[in-house]
Amino acid sequence: MKALLAENGIPLLVESDDFLPIVDVVIGLPLGSAWDPPGLEGLTALSVHMLRRGTSAYKPPKGPPLPALSSQEFEASIERLGASIEVELQRTSVRIHASVIRPNLAPLFSLLGAMLEAPALGAQEFLRLRNQTMAHLESELDDDAFLGTLAWQKHLFRDHPFARPSYGTLSSLAQMRVDQLRAFFEEWIKASPMIVGFGGAISPEEAVELIEANFGVRKSKNRPFVLSEPPPPKGIQVAIVHQAQREQSQLFVTALGAKLGAPSFYPLVVANAAFGGMYTSRLVRHVRELKGWSYSAMSHLYADRVRDAWVIHTHPPLSVLGKCIKLELDLIQEFWSDGIKEDELDGAKRHLIHSHAFRRESAFQRLSPYLEAWLHELPGDALSQPSEEIARLTLQDVNQAIQSAWAFGHDLCVVISMSGPAPRLEKEAQRLSGALTIYEPRTLIR
Amino acid sequence: MPTSLRFRALDPLPFGTRLSIARFAFENGLLALLVQDHRAPIVSYQAWFKVGSRDEAVGKSGQAHLLEHLLFLDILGWPDGGIDRVVEEAGGNTNAATWVDFTHFYENLPASKLELAIQLESKRMHGLCLSEERLENEKRVVLSERKEQVDDDIEGTTQEVLHAMAFGRRHPYGWPTIGWKKDIIAITPEDCMHFYRTHYCPKRCIVVIVGDFEIETALSEIAKAYSPLAPRGIERLPPPSPPRWRPRRRTIFRPAASPKLMLAWPAPSITSPYHSHLLLVSEVLGGGRSSRLFRSLVEDMEVATDVQTHLLPFEGPSLFEIWVDLRPDSSIEEVLEHIQKELSRLEDRPLSYEELQSARNRLELRFFESLRTRSGIAEEIGFCAAVTGDPAYGFVQIERCRQSTPWEILDTVKRVFRFPPLELCLLPLEARKAHNATRSCP
Numbered sequence: 001m002k003a004l005l006a007e008n009g010i011p012l013l014v015e016s017d018d019f020l021p022i023v024d025v026v027i028g029l030p031l032g033s034a035w036d037p038p039g040l041e042g043l044t045a046l047s048v049h050m051l052r053r054g055t056s057a058y059k060p061p062k063g064p065p066l067p068a069l070s071s072q073e074f075e076a077s078i079e080r081l082g083a084s085i086e087v088e089l090q091r092t093s094v095r096i097h098a099s100v101i102r103p104n105l106a107p108l109f110s111l112l113g114a115m116l117e118a119p120a121l122g123a124q125e126f127l128r129l130r131n132q133t134m135a136h137l138e139s140e141l142d143d144d145a146f147l148g149t150l151a152w153q154k155h156l157f158r159d160h161p162f163a164r165p166s167y168g169t170l171s172s173l174a175q176m177r178v179d180q181l182r183a184f185f186e187e188w189i190k191a192s193p194m195i196v197g198f199g200g201a202i203s204p205e206e207a208v209e210l211i212e213a214n215f216g217v218r219k220s221k222n223r224p225f226v227l228s229e230p231p232p233p234k235g236i237q238v239a240i241v242h243q244a245q246r247e248q249s250q251l252f253v254t255a256l257g258a259k260l261g262a263p264s265f266y267p268l269v270v271a272n273a274a275f276g277g278m279y280t281s282r283l284v285r286h287v288r289e290l291k292g293w294s295y296s297a298m299s300h301l302y303a304d305r306v307r308d309a310w311v312i313h314t315h316p317p318l319s320v321l322g323k324c325i326k327l328e329l330d331l332i333q334e335f336w337s338d339g340i341k342e343d344e345l346d347g348a349k350r351h352l353i354h355s356h357a358f359r360r361e362s363a364f365q366r367l368s369p370y371l372e373a374w375l376h377e378l379p380g381d382a383l384s385q386p387s388e389e390i391a392r393l394t395l396q397d398v399n400q401a402i403q404s405a406w407a408f409g410h411d412l413c414v415v416i417s418m419s420g421p422a423p424r425l426e427k428e429a430q431r432l433s434g435a436l437t438i439y440e441p442r443t444l445i446r
Numbered sequence: 447m448p449t450s451l452r453f454r455a456l457d458p459l460p461f462g463t464r465l466s467i468a469r470f471a472f473e474n475g476l477l478a479l480l481v482q483d484h485r486a487p488i489v490s491y492q493a494w495f496k497v498g499s500r501d502e503a504v505g506k507s508g509q510a511h512l513l514e515h516l517l518f519l520d521i522l523g524w525p526d527g528g529i530d531r532v533v534e535e536a537g538g539n540t541n542a543a544t545w546v547d548f549t550h551f552y553e554n555l556p557a558s559k560l561e562l563a564i565q566l567e568s569k570r571m572h573g574l575c576l577s578e579e580r581l582e583n584e585k586r587v588v589l590s591e592r593k594e595q596v597d598d599d600i601e602g603t604t605q606e607v608l609h610a611m612a613f614g615r616r617h618p619y620g621w622p623t624i625g626w627k628k629d630i631i632a633i634t635p636e637d638c639m640h641f642y643r644t645h646y647c648p649k650r651c652i653v654v655i656v657g658d659f660e661i662e663t664a665l666s667e668i669a670k671a672y673s674p675l676a677p678r679g680i681e682r683l684p685p686p687s688p689p690r691w692r693p694r695r696r697t698i699f700r701p702a703a704s705p706k707l708m709l710a711w712p713a714p715s716i717t718s719p720y721h722s723h724l725l726l727v728s729e730v731l732g733g734g735r736s737s738r739l740f741r742s743l744v745e746d747m748e749v750a751t752d753v754q755t756h757l758l759p760f761e762g763p764s765l766f767e768i769w770v771d772l773r774p775d776s777s778i779e780e781v782l783e784h785i786q787k788e789l790s791r792l793e794d795r796p797l798s799y800e801e802l803q804s805a806r807n808r809l810e811l812r813f814f815e816s817l818r819t820r821s822g823i824a825e826e827i828g829f830c831a832a833v834t835g836d837p838a839y840g841f842v843q844i845e846r847c848r849q850s851t852p853w854e855i856l857d858t859v860k861r862v863f864r865f866p867p868l869e870l871c872l873l874p875l876e877a878r879k880a881h882n883a884t885r886s887c888p
Contacts, residue, residue: 019464019485022814072745075736080800082807084734101811128745135751135773141703142600244875245701247593279530279540292586295594315594347535354537354556357488362818 002204006211013197014204017363023200024364027096029192033166034091042168054120062213083108093375102201113214126178137445144250148417150444151239152254156413160230199363229306236434241417248317250417257310258303261378266389267401272301273348274340305376333408339399353387451669474677475649481656489657490821491563492552494828497645500546500618508625511544522573547761548832557658568671618686647679656824685762693866699878704774706872713764722846723858728755729805749776761833796852
């Protein structure tokens with residue numbers, strides 16, 4: 001992997017691999033949905049998705065000028081090249097992934113240059129995208145996991161920006177105006193530093209040439225943006241999303257998760273693998289293998305530049321929901337108070353270390369740790385040696401990290417997405433003796 | 447002293463420009479397809495079985511899929527904790543999938559652990575020891591999977607209903623691979639063991655290895671590990687015949703946020719050259735944001751939030767499907783009328799060179815993207831070998847797409863869309879009253 005700096009101040013990461021005749025490109029920006037001003041939730045999402053909704057005429061620094069393209073013309077041009085573009089929005093980062101068949105890399109880059117340097121941000125297209133986003137939110141009312149996630153984020157993060165829905169709500173979108181979006185673009189996106197990662201059939205020299213030909217000068221530092229640590233939850237919070245006529249529930253049990261680059265990060269990665277991150281972990285063994293209560297049973301440890309979430313997600317049928325909640329809470333209590341055991345540590349470490357090769361299999365994957373480190377303002381190699389970091393960990397390191405990260409009864413949030421008559425929902429909630437909120441699905445997107 | 451199977455080398459096959467598939471036929475019927483790729487110290491080991499839900503009997507749906515679950519659990523000679531534990535501790539991952547024409551199992555492992563995969567997979571083929579308790583537990587897991595992926599999932603529900611409409615509930619492609627609920631509940635240990643002994647035999651198995659290994663070592667390990675497997679088992683029945691096409695409309699009501707529309711036409715087997723033409727048509731109609739139906743229904747008319755087109759890759763008769771997720775207040779009739787208009791346009795005029803080239807380029811990109819990892823390459827080879835008989839069939843299809851002319855595609859369009867489609871409308875529960883009132887009008 002080569003790390004380079006183009007003349008225009010844009011850092012590049014290039015992993016050359018000509019095994020396949022395709023090239024993957026990732027353009028990363030260190031800003032995300034946490035930048036949404038309160039009341040304008042969804043503004044960052046709309047702004048980055050508007051980038052592909054047509055471009056103004058653009059004269060790139062070294063290449064031929066590009067005429068203005070409507071949204072349809074832009075999409076058709078991308079697809080004609082045998083290319084794809086996906087915009088991925090996270091809470092503190094944006095990644096624009098593009099893939100293309102090798103012969104069409106140069107014309108793709110002209111389009112990417114115009115997309116980032118001269119998006120049209122037209123009023124008509126803004127209204128169209130806003131309406132489509134609202135229609136999408138409405139259609140998500142079918143998706144129990146989506147609604148459950150909105151509910152646990154709201155309860156776990158409370159008044160922190162991570163609590164806000166990344167794609168906004170019907171009301172925040174309805175009041176959004178194109179001038180606000182244009183101002184956000186100028187203030188944050190256009191002014192943002194960016195990094196470009198290349199993986200595949202491309203040399204470092206070609207990559208530098210493409211960046212210098214198609215992009216203007218970029219700053220190396222973003223404007224300061226203060227993102228505080230999320231406050232710990234206050235005791236058990238219970239939220240129920242009342243879905244009509246479902247066959248089974250979606251159960252989320254969540255707590256604050258990890259912070260990238262913190263000393264506790266790798267110990268918590270190992271702890272999570274042992275608890276519910278592998279098919280042979282405690283959670284899967286008890287909930288799926290021994291009881292047969294849920295086909296899916298996994299825990300996920302999310303990490304960001306501040307603490308993100310730790311999420312246990314299962315789908316028990318309504319007939320055993322109460323028992324399954326109790327089992328999961330017992331497992332968490334035991335995990336948080338006693339930690340993991342020596343054989344679990346060995347199993348989790350072996351799995352994470354030996355499987356590392358699969359997370360570096362493609363050229364694109366090999367770029368990821370450097371790209372993530374840059375996007376999260378960490379030293380370049382902070383995430384590049386996970387196997388060595390994990391190999392060093394002792395049982396004491398892992399169990400100390402568990403105990404300092406979590407305390408049972410204080411840090412939990414339980415969200416159940418289920419159907420059934422209200423008394424039954426309340427009965428399940430009362431067993432948990434926590435603060436209870438019942439949501440009708442629509443209230444979560446309103 | 448363990449015995450060792452004899453084998454013979456078949457002609458190697460090129461797999462694109464960079465790789466080659468070495469092929470070996472073992473005396474008990476097993477076929478091994480080996481691809482060396484030394485770029486990283488890992489291997490993907492996959493066992494593809496020519497058995498799927500189409501091999502089940504009427505009333506026994508879900509057997510193939512349930513058996514796939516059971517084959518991760520109690521196998522004689524496997525360590526305690528089953529296959530997941532040993533593979534995870536070795537730093538690998540393992541999983542499986544079942545569909546109408548195939549079942550496959552895989553392990554992705556560090557290269558030094560190839561022997562482990564060979565041992566595990568060979569024992570999987572003859573070591574199942576099933577207890578009643580284990581079966582009942584796993585049936586609960588499968589019923590949970592069914593609830594998650596079908597009963598509580600709008601797309602899963604519509605797929606299941608549409609396929610039953612298209613093929614008929616007694617046609618081998620008409621019942622769901624996961625099985626009807628009542629059939630799953632009724633499966634007995636004897637059913638499972640009978641299905642296992644009948645179909646899990648060497649001549650129905652293709653072993654695919656892709657990655658960093660030496661061919662001689664792999665062959666010698668396979669020859670030893672699979673030697674207890676005699677050349678038993680029955681010949682597989684040919685794929686089912688196309689059902690009589692009975693176009694009709696059905697409306698179902700579910701707790702959904704907005705109406706959905708699914709249309710289906712009869713399509714040829716994946717091995718037919720016409721299948722490649724339809725892949726291009728699928729791209730033109732619904733393959734991207736500038737495709738004809740996405741652009742018109744989602745962007746211009748703003749009556750839908752999503753449009754997708756699918757061409758099923760079945761060995762036997764297949765389906766061409768259009769799925770539309772409508773906006774809550776949009777009219778199904780308006781959407782249907784527009785789709786009909788687009789299909790007529792497709793039948794009236796051959797595709798422009800530009801539109802055709804765009805579709806070819808997108809298919810090519812997607813194909814190469816699927817080959818980024820060793821497991822992706824192994825899956826491509828295994829699927830094509832099990833379903834089409836040609837492990838490099840993916841490249842054949844890409845070449846056919848490159849060679850297809852607008853006039854050939856037009857001809858296929860006329861053949862396929864001359865049939866009226868099946869129409870499945872899924873409406874929110876609240877629409878039931880209005881729907882009934884409309885129907886009862888004189």
